[in-house]
Amino acid sequence: MRVIAAMSGGVDSAVAAARAVDAGHEVTGIHLALSRNPATYRAGARGCCTIEDANDARRAADIIGIPFYVWDLSERFHSDVVQDFQSEYLAGRTPNPCLRCNEKIKFAAVLDRALALGYDAVATGHYARLVETEDGLVEMHRSLDAAKDQSYVLGVLTQEQLRHSLFPLGDTPKPQVRAEAAARGLLVADKPDSHDICFISDGDTAGWLQEKLGSSTGTFVDEQGEVLGTHQGSFGFTIGQRKGLRIGRPAPDGQPRYVLDIEPVSGTVTVGPREGLTIDGIVGIAPRWCGPAPTATSECTVQLRAHGEEHRAVLHVDGESVTISLLDPAQGIAPGQSAVIYDGSRVVGSCTIESTSRARVAR
Amino acid sequence: MTTPDRPPVYLDHAATTPMLPEAVETMARQLGLTGNANSLHGSGRAARRVVEESRERIAQALGARPGEVVFTSGGTESNNLALKGIYWARRAEDPRRTRILTTAIEHHAVIDPLEWLEQEDGAHVELLGVDEHGRLQVDALRAAVERDPGSVALVSVMWANNEVGTLQPVEEVVTLAHAHGIPVHTDAVQAVGAVPVDFAASGVDALTLTAHKLGGPYGVGALVVRRELNVTPLLHGGGQERNIRSGTVDVPAITAFAAAVELAVKGQPDHAGRVTELRDELVRRVRDVVPDARLNGHPQDRLPGHAHLSFPGCEGDSLLMLLDHRGIECSTGSACSAGVPQPSHVLLAMGRDEAEARSSLRFTLGHTSTPGDVEAVAEAIGPVVERARTATR
Numbered sequence: 001m002r003v004i005a006a007m008s009g010g011v012d013s014a015v016a017a018a019r020a021v022d023a024g025h026e027v028t029g030i031h032l033a034l035s036r037n038p039a040t041y042r043a044g045a046r047g048c049c050t051i052e053d054a055n056d057a058r059r060a061a062d063i064i065g066i067p068f069y070v071w072d073l074s075e076r077f078h079s080d081v082v083q084d085f086q087s088e089y090l091a092g093r094t095p096n097p098c099l100r101c102n103e104k105i106k107f108a109a110v111l112d113r114a115l116a117l118g119y120d121a122v123a124t125g126h127y128a129r130l131v132e133t134e135d136g137l138v139e140m141h142r143s144l145d146a147a148k149d150q151s152y153v154l155g156v157l158t159q160e161q162l163r164h165s166l167f168p169l170g171d172t173p174k175p176q177v178r179a180e181a182a183a184r185g186l187l188v189a190d191k192p193d194s195h196d197i198c199f200i201s202d203g204d205t206a207g208w209l210q211e212k213l214g215s216s217t218g219t220f221v222d223e224q225g226e227v228l229g230t231h232q233g234s235f236g237f238t239i240g241q242r243k244g245l246r247i248g249r250p251a252p253d254g255q256p257r258y259v260l261d262i263e264p265v266s267g268t269v270t271v272g273p274r275e276g277l278t279i280d281g282i283v284g285i286a287p288r289w290c291g292p293a294p295t296a297t298s299e300c301t302v303q304l305r306a307h308g309e310e311h312r313a314v315l316h317v318d319g320e321s322v323t324i325s326l327l328d329p330a331q332g333i334a335p336g337q338s339a340v341i342y343d344g345s346r347v348v349g350s351c352t353i354e355s356t357s358r359a360r361v362a363r
Numbered sequence: 364m365t366t367p368d369r370p371p372v373y374l375d376h377a378a379t380t381p382m383l384p385e386a387v388e389t390m391a392r393q394l395g396l397t398g399n400a401n402s403l404h405g406s407g408r409a410a411r412r413v414v415e416e417s418r419e420r421i422a423q424a425l426g427a428r429p430g431e432v433v434f435t436s437g438g439t440e441s442n443n444l445a446l447k448g449i450y451w452a453r454r455a456e457d458p459r460r461t462r463i464l465t466t467a468i469e470h471h472a473v474i475d476p477l478e479w480l481e482q483e484d485g486a487h488v489e490l491l492g493v494d495e496h497g498r499l500q501v502d503a504l505r506a507a508v509e510r511d512p513g514s515v516a517l518v519s520v521m522w523a524n525n526e527v528g529t530l531q532p533v534e535e536v537v538t539l540a541h542a543h544g545i546p547v548h549t550d551a552v553q554a555v556g557a558v559p560v561d562f563a564a565s566g567v568d569a570l571t572l573t574a575h576k577l578g579g580p581y582g583v584g585a586l587v588v589r590r591e592l593n594v595t596p597l598l599h600g601g602g603q604e605r606n607i608r609s610g611t612v613d614v615p616a617i618t619a620f621a622a623a624v625e626l627a628v629k630g631q632p633d634h635a636g637r638v639t640e641l642r643d644e645l646v647r648r649v650r651d652v653v654p655d656a657r658l659n660g661h662p663q664d665r666l667p668g669h670a671h672l673s674f675p676g677c678e679g680d681s682l683l684m685l686l687d688h689r690g691i692e693c694s695t696g697s698a699c700s701a702g703v704p705q706p707s708h709v710l711l712a713m714g715r716d717e718a719e720a721r722s723s724l725r726f727t728l729g730h731t732s733t734p735g736d737v738e739a740v741a742e743a744i745g746p747v748v749e750r751a752r753t754a755t756r
Contacts, residue, residue, distance in 0.1 A: 028684075069684050072705075116754030117681060 001120040002026045003166060006106055007060060007068070009053030011181045011188045012125030012169055014060035018184055019168035020123045021064055027123070029061035029068040032110065034077040035199070056188050063185055073109055080104035082199055089209055089235040092264030093336025096153070096306065097197055099350075103156035103288070111164055121164045126150045128347075129170030130162060137291050138162040141345040145173040152306050155340035155350035156288045206236040206244070218267020220247050223260065223276060234267045240277055240332020247271065258332070277331040279358055284322035284339055284351030293317060294341075294348055301342045302326070304333050304353075315341055315348075322351040372691045372739045376668055376729025377525055377553060383578035383623050383730070390580055390619035400612050401603060410614045417621035424628040425570075426561035427587045433604045434612055434620075437584035438552040438573035439472040440597075444586050444608065445548040445569040446476045446519060448594035450486060453516040453546070455595070460516040462487045464507050466499045466531070467712035468524050473550055474708075477519075486516070496661040497529035497713045505539055512543035520547065522554035522570075526696050526709040526725060527660030528669025530558065537566035546592055552576050552584075556627030557635060557666050568592050572624075574616065578730065579623030583616035630730075638728050639667040641737055645726060646670050648741035653748050659710065659723065668728040673715070677722050677751040685747040686724075691739055694725045 003025040005017035020027045031054045054070060061068035081100050088095035111122050127143035128151040140162055143149045157165065169177055181189035200208045215232040222228055229247045231237070237245075241259045251257050251273070258277055261270040282302075287293070294300075294317050301310040302324055312327040324339060333356050341348040373381075382390075398410030415429070422429040435441045446463070453460045463477055467490040480486035491503045499520055508515060518540045523530045533549055540547045546568035554560050556577040562570055569592065573584035588594055588607075600609030627634070649672060650656050659671040674682060679695035686693060696707040710720035726740065 028688075067684075067687065069680065071680070113681070113754045116750070117685065118750060 002118060003028070003121050003123050004110065004114040004119050005029045005066070005123045006110060007031050007057035008125070008194070009056035009060075009188065009191075010125065010194060011178060011186065011191050012127070012174075014057070014064070014125070014186045014188050015177050015181050015184070016123050016125040016166075016168045017060065017066065018064045018180075018186070020166060021066060023168070025121075025123075025166075027064075027066045028119070029057065029064070029066050030110070031057040031068070031070045032077075032105070033070050033072045033074055034105075035074050056191065060186050060188055063187070071110065071113070073105055076109045077101070077105055077199075080109075085197075085199075086209070086212055088336050090213060090264060091336075092234060092262040094238045094334035095336045096338055097199075098153045098306070099156050099338050102153055107157055107161045107165060111161060115164065121166050123166035123168060125169055126154055126167050127169055127174075128154050128167045129345075130165065130167055140290050140347045141170070142342070142347075143167075143170045148174045150306075151342075151347050152303050152308075152338075152340045155290070155338065155347050157290060158288060159291050162290060209233070209235045216267055218269060220245070220269050220271055223270060223272045228271065231267075231269060234262050234264050234269055237262055237269050239334035245271065262334075274331070276358070277333075278329045279331070279333050279356040280326040280329045281357035282322075282324040282326070282333070282339055282353055283355045283357075284324060285320065285354045287317070287320065287322050287349055287351040289349035290347050291349075298343075300348060303340045303342065304330055305337060310342065313341075369690065372736045373731065374691065374693045374726040374728060374736060374740070376732070377528075377576070377666075377725065377727035378694055379575045379581070380578055380729040381731050382575075382580060382619070383626055385626060386579050386619040386623040389622045390615045393615035393618050396614075398614065400614055401601065413614055413618050414612055417617045420621040421585065421624045422587075424624050425555070425572075425587060426563045426565075428590070430590055430605070431562070431587050433586045433588060433607050434617055435584050435586055435608055436582055437575070438470075438550070438571055441571035441573070441584050441586040442470075442472045442548075442550055443476045444594065444597050445571060445588065446473065446517070447480060447597060448607070449546055449548065449569065449592065450480055450484075450516045451595035452593035456593075457513070459514050461485055462489065462507075462511070462515045463517055463519065464489050464491060464504060464515060465519045466491050466493060466521065468493050468497055468499075468526075468709040469519070469521055470525050470550060470552075473519055473521070493529075493712050495714055496664075497524050497527045497659070497709060498661055498664065499531050499536070501532055501535050501539070504536060508539060508543055508545065512545065515540075515543070515545045518545055518547045520549055522549045522551035522560065523558065523666050524660070524709060525553050526707055527671040527713070528553070528666035528727075529661040530554075530664040530666070533565055533567065541566065546589075553666060555624065556631055557638075557668060559631060560628075562587050569594075574620040574623055577623050577627040579620040580616045583613055583620045585620075634730060635667040638730075638732065641732055641734065642668055642670050642726075642728050644734070645728070645737045645740055646672070648737060649744050652741065652745040656748075659713070659715075668732075670726040670728070671723060672726070673710075673719055673723045674748050674751070675719070675722060677748055678754065679721055679723050681751040681754050682724050682747060685750055686740075686743060689739075689743045689747070691743055694727070695721075695723060696725060 003020050005027050007013045007029045058068050081097050085097045127148040129141040131139045142151045196203045217230050218234050220228040237259045239259050255273050257271040260272045260276045297316045300315045302313045314325045316323040335353050337353050338350050340350040398406035400411040400414045418432045419429045422432050477488045481488045492500050520531050520536045537547050548569040549567045550571045552573045555572045569588040575581045594607050596607050598609045603609050655675050657673040706717045706720035
């Protein structure tokens with residue numbers, strides 16, 4: 001096959017590209033330029049969009065022996081990921097930009113362009129496994145290395161996208177990938193893993209949002225609606241947040257308070273005890289199925305955040321509407337997050353959390 | 364999609380052109396010899412002699428006096444030295460002189476030092492517009508000069524544009540500026556060896572050239588600058604190059620530079636004729652296959668080797684990649700350090716929109732180009748353009 005290897009400049013995508021070559025594919029390395037002004041994105045080795053990362057990717061391609069180009073996707077990234085991130089926060093939701101990037105950029109804009117230019121697939125360094133079934137479907141499963149599993153951020157991929165994807169690292173534990181990188185002479189073998197959001201250079205999401213969206217004061221209220229204090233903008237908070245609230249006066253019972261709800265229009269942030277975070281019902285929208293859509297009601301497990309735990313659940317699908325009843329309640333789940341649905345290790349699909357319902361627990 | 368086994372079809376001579384065998388030979392010979400050109404002993408004197416003979420040969424080829432040739436590390440340094448050095452010296456003579464007039468289509472090695480002077484050192488830089496062919500609008504320059512001639516520190520206008528190849532009206536610029544006693548710098552890195560360049564006859568006060576664009580080695584160039592003009596140095600140290608540019612001179616590179624300049628200038632008329640013919644054939648063959656391809660730059664007043672073409676509905680970087688896979692090497696414009704394709708400021712200044720600016724390829728022919736290269740492009744361009752058109756962003 002002719003394969004585009006998306007190379008971030010990190011160790012995983014470099015080894016993935018090398019393995020695609022070993023598998024006999026004709027591989028071309030590309031690095032995605034996601035900012036017109038790379039210096040404004042994260043500096044150093046942590047991110048995925050600096051000039052240094054582009055150079056690391058280029059050097060890896062040299063060593064692997066494949067051609068290498070930079071593709072400018074900064075406009076698409078800005079409109080589909082960065083602006084989406086802002087508007088979601090403005091609406092009081094908590095988006096996951098990595099899912100959005102996979103959905104709109106890596107396996108859409110990049111894949112579309114690759115196919116148009118005569119390639120067959122895009123290879124990335126994501127930790128997930130693809131399995132082709134007897135009836136010709138491509139299933140996506142969790143990676144062998146459970147600690148590194150990235151199937152959650154890939155839960156937005158459709159069957160068509162999966163058919164043109166390669167995840168060469170899905171069967172390998174991370175330490176082995178690093179060792180292999182070193183053995184291959186890849187200079188990024190010991191480069192630290194990237195975390196956080198690549199377009200927020202210092203990792204300070206609240207500060208970044210405040211700079212982009214400005215401050216608009218609102219109030220903290222308790223569950224009874226009593227005003228407890230003011231804040232500089234509701235988008236600086238996320239449901240389940242405990243630190244950095246700065247309400248000024250302690251709860252009467254001395255227990256820590258958590259953000260329970262955000263009302264973006266009025267700027268009202270409801271806080272309360274940890275028990276108030278517990279939910280057992282989810283209404284999801286915009287489902288994306290990795291294969292055939294599940295019918296009616298089925299048992300499944302769901303994961304509600306990257307590296308989050310699995311919850312047993314009952315899934316009910318009715319067209320574009322998804323209802324998830326959690327058998328294991330979850331805490332601190334915010335609208336805008338993605339629920340990724342699994343059947344065992346297999347990713348069934350995902351939906352965006354529209355609303356949650358509180359568990360009926362004694363309070 | 365594999366790279367073919369045959370050698371690449373190299374059509375990026377404006378980025379760098381292969382070294383002439385004579386230059387390689389003289390450089391290799393000199394690399395085996397020891398001697399700091401500033402040492403007083405026999406080895407030093409021998410090295411110094413090579414440097415001075417090289418200076419004389421370059422001066423002779425370019426219509427300059429030997430003392431006017433200042434060796435540098437190449438085009439970027441020569442431009443920085445000219446722009447900053449002349450600006451500082453002229454402003455020191457009269458603090459009112461803070462304006463620098465230049466074109467909107469200069470290379471980044473001119474635009475960026477000027478931006479730096481503006482941000483850090485009180486300069487007021489005016490980027491003058493060009494016409495649809497990428498030629499400076501002299502009336503705009505005249506208006507800018509005459510608005511307040513006493514405040515102009517210098518004028519810098521490239522001899523020929525590196526992207527589209529359009530020759531600039533250097534003579535008119537010199538006449539206009541000199542009428543007010545304003546010095547003129549020109550970045551001539553693309554011009555020397557491609558078109559006739561005579562320093563004294565042109566009247567310019569400072570001229571940038573670099574070796575690797577004309578068959579010499581990387582990392583060496585010169586600023587040819589009139590003795591009467593004061594230039595404040597950028598590099599301080601041992602006082603080499605009449606104190607304008609300190610640093611031990613690179614003797615092997617300089618001798619190869621001189622060999623290349625001599626050959627390039629001597630061979631210029633033949634070279635231009637041969638390359639123009641190939642270039643015109645390339646443009647004709649491309650447009651046979653892709654009739655809506657548009658040739659950018661001035662139809663006549665242009666460098667012989669430049670064919671800058673827009674392919675409507677294509678991304679230049681897709682075209683470049685697809686051609687590269689077929690072993691055909693060209694450029695989307697000027698190379699960028701980050702490798703991030705930006706829409707060309709030159710095309711934008713010529714009035715093109717961003718999509719058009721992004722749809723362009725630059726083929727530049729040079730001394731090793733052959734009819735076979737043209738044939739290869741003519742064969743490849745049809746399917747490549749068709750393919751690239753399906754890959755919308």
